[in-house]
Structures are given as structure tokens and as C-alpha cells.
Amino acid sequence: MKLISIIFISTILFQSFLCKDQFEIISATGQDWKGGQKQTGYGTNYEINILTKTNSGHLVFDKLWIGKKYFEISCFQKGKKMKNNTFGPGDTVTIQVNDRTVPEPLPFIDKQKVLSIENDTPDYKGEALLSYMYKEKRHYIEIEEFTRLEAQYYP
Secondary structure, three states, X not given: OHHHHHHXXXXXXXXXXXXXXXXXXXXXXEEEEEOOOHHHOEEEEEEEEEEEOOOOOOEEXXXXXXXXXXXXOOEEOOOOOOOOOOXXXXXXXXXXXXXXXXXXXXXXXXXXXXXXXXXXXXXXXXXXXXEEEEOOEEEEEEEOOOEEXXXXXXX
């Protein structure tokens, strides 16, 4: 088991050097929030901004692990009306995830494809792990930590 962990961690480190040719993480932020009504719940909004060096035909971001949870993701460009996952070299794309806890879920609340599967969580040391495909090969890059923004409290 230790050998598998060492190989996996070595692969992640190698791939983080490899990703510099494909994209650069500009910022990664986390902002706690709490709703004013019990049904609203509370959580953390995460945002990752990425400067791409290739196009979306070669590079696809698909999962983000934060702790034991993973989120199926898509990226978009701010200011564009559609989340179409299409970008080119030099574009800045954004990934947003809301880790939301609702005490009593309302029927219309979408859990945003949040999956909690502890057995399938890869080993990583940072605060998050971003999974992506580059030319149809799986790669990972660790996000050491999210810059914490001031918490928001909604009425």
C-alpha cells in the first residue's frame, strides 16, 4: 500500500510540473457563507481562476476533490452567458463549486453533483485536488490552499 501511495504522490508531483505547459492557476479562493433562514443552510463557495495555454479540445477539467468530497465540475469564462466549457490559449476560465449544507433540503435544491465517496478519494496533501484530462490522459494537480475571503451572511 505504501508503494502505491508513493507512486501516486510522485505522479501528482510530476504532473504538476507538466501542467505548467497547459495552464496556470491564477487564484483559488474559498468564502464561507450562511443564510438568514434555517432552510437556506450554510457552506463555502470555492472559485479557481485558470489561465489556459491550450484549447478546450485538448484540456478538460472534470473533478475537484475538497477533503473527502468531490465535485463534478465545468469551467466558464466570466462575462460570457453560457457555461460551455469552451476556451482557447490565453483565456482565463473559472471553476466555481458550492459546498452547501442544508439542514432540511427543499425539493427544488440541486446538490450540484456533490458526491461523497471516501473509498475513491485519492491521497493528496493540499487542500484540494483538481482532476483534468489532457490529450485524453488523466492528470491531477494539487491546490495547496484556498485564499480565504471574508464570510458572507445573507438576510
